[in-house]
Amino acid sequence: MKRRTTLRAIFAAPAAICALSVVGLVSxxxxxxxxxxxxxxxxxxxxxxxxxxxxxxxS
Structure with a gap:
């Protein structure tokens, strides 16, 4: 049986990359x-x- 992946787990890395990019642009x-x-x-x-x-x- 496959384990269900939550939205938080799916979008955690892209959200962190986005936050770092915003901090970089603002600074x-x-x-x-x-x-x-x-x-x-x-x-x-x-x-x-x-x-x-x-x-x-x-893979």
Missing amino acids: ALTGDGLPDVIAWAMLAVPMLVVIWAMTTDR
């Missing part, structure tokens, strides 16, 4: 210096997730 707009570093780090997360998903064998 990029609010200042220079440290906010720029935070923006680069937060906006790199979606790219790293895509690279990980493309290179990982999940």
